[in-house]
Amino acid sequence: MEPIKNIKEIEQELVDDFAMFETWEEKYEYLIDLGKKLAPLNDEFKKEEYKIKGCQSSVWVHSFEKDGLIFFEGDSDALIVKGLVSMMIMVFSGQKPDTIVGSDLEFLNTIGLSSHLAQTRSNGLRSMIKQMKLEASVLGGLQSSNPQ
């Protein structure tokens, strides 16, 4: 099955959405709103094994494969982080494994959030992206979950 939109299109939509807001307050309020609107994650996935390591707050991500596409769900106990989770899900969920793994996510640096939060070298976000790419790769059969 083909994705409805490609990653670049979704990234551009997010960039356009954030560009509507001028002040940092509005941008963060929008991000917090994205977090609040994120579809709830079933409690069975809010466990240690679904937790992303390296985040100050708790972040859980669950993934599954359907018709050759990878889908993600997630949650966090911190609202701003939940907004970031929400954006990552918008970008990655419903994509093909190889495009997820090969993506470089430029939008994070251009939507106007403070640099330490949004840069991919920020610890938590980097862990989140790395984990999602790893899961896409494993579910898509691109690599085994336990490389020996």
Add this chain to the structure above:
Amino acid sequence: MPPFLGGGEMIKEVTFEKTTYNELPFKFEAGTPNIADVIVIKPAIEFINHFGKANIREHEDKLLSYATQKLKAIDGLKIIGDVEKKVSVISFIIDGVHPQDLAILLDNQGIAVRTGHHCAQPLMQCLGIVGTTRASFAAYNTIEEVDVMVQALEKSLKMLR
């Protein structure tokens, strides 16, 4: 005695056959020394002597009690650690608000606080909390700055709630 740390200046000669170390004290002082701190130690001592330890303590106590009173007025805020004689730091939690969210929004307003478990995870577990937000006040802070922090905090809460 063999050196425990390698680095610049501690070595005299390195060949494939053997390594010889520099003479003392250099052998045990690998790498760049803490130059910045050496330079500022004099003005730091002069600063403390100029104001006097008692005055500094009094000023910090004043900031602490003012900030405590201001923070207590915020809906849902609970101060963690309220012994009578403590240094001028305030750790707190707020109902339904994650410390990390608060820190990000305060940071955007130029307010520097520490958040998280403060390297005291067993204590956080014992208290049943994920972490706290901690504001620290020093001799060079002012009452006005406490007000700015409280305003920034109220603004952050409005954004999160």
